[in-house]
Structures are given as C-alpha cells and as structure tokens.
C-alpha cells in the first residue's frame with residue numbers, strides 16, 4: 001500500500017474562505033478535502049458552513065453523497081433514528097472501495113444498526129466505564145514510563161510516531177485485551193492497510209485475516225485458561241454461553257483495536273507537534289499541569305482527527321438547514337466542521353485550555369459515540385504529561401516543513417515526525 005506524503009504547511013491556520021460557494025445546482029465538489037494546516041479543518045469547511053451547510057459531494061469511489069458541516073446539524077443528524085450506519089446499504093459513503101466490501105463481509109459493529117449494534121456495544125461498555133478506566137491509570141503510566149525509558153536509552157533522533165505515539169496507543173490496547181506486546185508495528189500495519197482509502201477489499205481482508213489469526217489463537221488459549229483481560233472476559237461471558245459466534249467476537253475485537261489505535265496515535269503525535277510549534281502553550285501546561293484534562297479536550301476539538309469517520313445513510317428523507325437529504329442517500333457528519341463552528345465555539349481556531357462548555361464532538365455523537373473515549377482521554381493525559389516532564393528538551397529533528405502528514409487514511413494524522421532531545 002502506498003500512502004502519499006504531503007509536506008506540511010505552516011502551523012498558522014488558514015484564513016476562513018470568503019469566496020462564494022457553488023449553489024445547489026452546481027456540480028458536487030470532490031471529497032475528502034485536504035487540510036492546509038494540520039491543526040485546523042480544510043478552509044473550505046468555513047465556506048460550507050456559511051453557504052452550503054448540507055452539500056453534495058463526489059467521493060473517491062465516484063459515488064455521490066452529502067456532507068454536513070454545522071455543529072447543530074451534525075448533532076441532529078447523528079442522533080436521528082432515521083439514519084443508518086449499515087455499511088451494506090448501496091449508497092453507504094465509504095471513502096474507499098475496499099472499506100465497503102470488507103466491511104460488508106466482516107460487519108464491524110460500528111457499521112451496523114440496532115439491534116445488532118446495541119448487542120455488541122453492550123458487550124464492551126462495562127470495560128470502558130469511567131471507574132474501570134480510572135483504575136487503569138497506574139498500568140497506563142507504567143507502560144508509558146517503560147516506553148520513555150526505552151526511547152531515552154536508545155537515544156535520538158527517532159520517529160516519534162512510531163517510537164512513542166504508536167507504542168503508547170498499541171501497548172495500552174494490547175494490555176487491555178491481553179495481547180502480547182512484542183510486535184507493535186504489526187498492529188500499525190493492520191490499521192494502516194484497513195483504514196487506507198487506497199486499499200482494495202483483498203488487501204483489507206488479508207490485513208484483517210492476519211489480525212483475526214492472532215486473536216483466534218488467543219481466544220482458544222483463554223477458553224482453556226482465562227486470565228484477567230478483556231479477551232478472557234468476552235470469551236467467558238459471551239462466547240462460551242453462545243451469545244456470540246467466533247466470527248462476531250473476532251470482528252468486535254478487531255474494530256476495538258482498529259478504532260482505538262490509529263485515532264489515539266494520531267492525537268498523541270499531533271498534540272505534541274502543536275505543543276512544539278506553540279511554546280506558549282507548552283509553558284502554560286508546564287507551569288500548571290492541572291490544566292492537562294482541559295488541554296486534552298481542547299486538542300481533541302481543535303485537531304478533530306476522526307473528522308469523516310461517522311458515515312451514514314438516510315433511511316428516510318431528512319431535512320437539515322432547510323435542505324432535504326433524500327432517503328437512501330449517503331451522508332457524512334464532518335466532526336471537524338462542527339468542532340470549528342463559530343456559532344458554537346468562540347474563535348474556534350484558538351487553542352484555549354480555559355474554554356468553558358467545551359462540548360465538542362471529536363468522539364462523535366448519538367448511539368455510535370466512541371465507547372473508548374474515557375480510555376482515550378486517559379492515554380492522552382498520561383502520554384503528554386509524561387513526555388513534557390521527562391523529555392523537556394524534545395525538539396523536531398530536521399526541517400519543520402518536511403514533517404509528512406497522512407491524508408489518505410480514515411483518521412487524519414502524521415506519517416512520521418523525526419525528533420530528538
């Protein structure tokens with residue numbers, strides 16, 4: 001799989017576009033639209049919100065769909081029982097052919113509707129409660145400390161995305177599930193291939209097949225000898241009594257790994273780059289570490305890495321901002337559009353750790369809202385706090401403009417970030 005690398009533009013967010021946008025009769029614009037600045041949505045989202053908030057687009061698959069860019073509309077759409085997340089629907093707005101074909105085959109519950117969706121979501125919810133996640137803090141801190149120890153001992157320069165961001169997110173998920181942590185790059189490759197818009201259905205199936213092979217062996221082991229981990233819990237509570245089939249369990253574990261890894265990796269890497277770019281923010285966090293939880297939510301809002309993950313189909317005609325999305329049409333809720341809506345967030349491109357009522361939708365909204373959000377917040381807090389404290393001289397190695405971003409993946413992020421200290 002190839003992934004086009006684009007040199008990154010300056011850290012100053014692009015000015016909102018003021019030019020007129022096409023009216024309803026104009027040909028649909030191409031989607032996705034690339035970001036100019038890694039810390040802000042594409043400037044075109046401002047124009048969409050202002051002039052064409054429910055807009056027709058052409059996807060890389062050549063299908064047409066709608067995108068919704070205003071905060072209120074995004075929340076209304078994602079909580080509307082008349083929208084479906086079923087990837088088998090013909091107009092499901094997948095951003096790559098491989099995604100839809102493989103998704104229809106493996107049926108990850110993120111791409112299903114009730115009652116199926118509810119059943120698998122309920123299996124996972126008890127593991128990700130605030131209380132259970134709070135209890136994971138010491139283990140997460142221990143993993144992060146180990147990773148920093150390793151990085152410091154090996155010495156710079158290193159690729160931060162691989163050596164830190166991916167190492168943290170993958171180790172934590174492996175620890176939670178009870179997967180040996182000896183091959184972190186394997187998980188990165190699985191997510192990279194299955195999340196890429198350029199992957200064919202065969203490539204996605206092959207990558208997921210490798211993951212399911214590994215998980216299948218662990219499930220068999222835990223069946224014989226349960227341990228204190230998520231796989232054992234799901235095997236004992238759901239597989240053994242026959243609530244789920246082996247295929248369904250594999251698919252549920254697979255989507256948990258895929259949904260949790262790449263997003264968190266991207267958030268750790270981009271938040272770090274943002275802090276390196278804006279020393280005043282770094283200084284603020286250093287002088288008052290109690291700001292970290294608010295900072296994490298502000299990074300989630302500003303960076304909105306899962307911008308176009310909520311893909312839906314209108315099961316009936318749906319009216320939003322005076323426009324009708326006809327039944328059976330695909331529709332994408334632009335989370336970055338919503339999170340940068342000035343009607344909801346004052347001066348949305350400003351990174352402000354003192355923002356009150358930061359009700360962002362970086363984790364989505366409605367019935368599919370991220371089940372792992374408490375864990376994600378914990379990982380980000382520990383990863384960023386530990387880095388700031390233990391590697392105070394962290395800096396970019398090489399040219400800032402050469403940092404490569406990832407535009408071809410379901411999650412926005414960095415391809416590589418060379419750093420030293």
Ligand code: HEM
Pocket residue numbers: 085109110111121173255256257259260261263264267305306309310311335362363364365367368369370371372373375376377
């Ligand atoms: C900063 C990191 C993360 C971000 C930005 C993020 C974002 C999202 C978003 C936007 C959705 C909703 C998708 C939709 O509406 O179609 C979602 C769903 C989901 N996320 Fe996360 N996520 C993150 C971390 C995690 C973690 C750590 C896990 C688990 C370990 C996880 C597991 C899931 C699962 C299983 C779903 C599907 C929920 C459902 O369909 O009911 N995510 N995530």
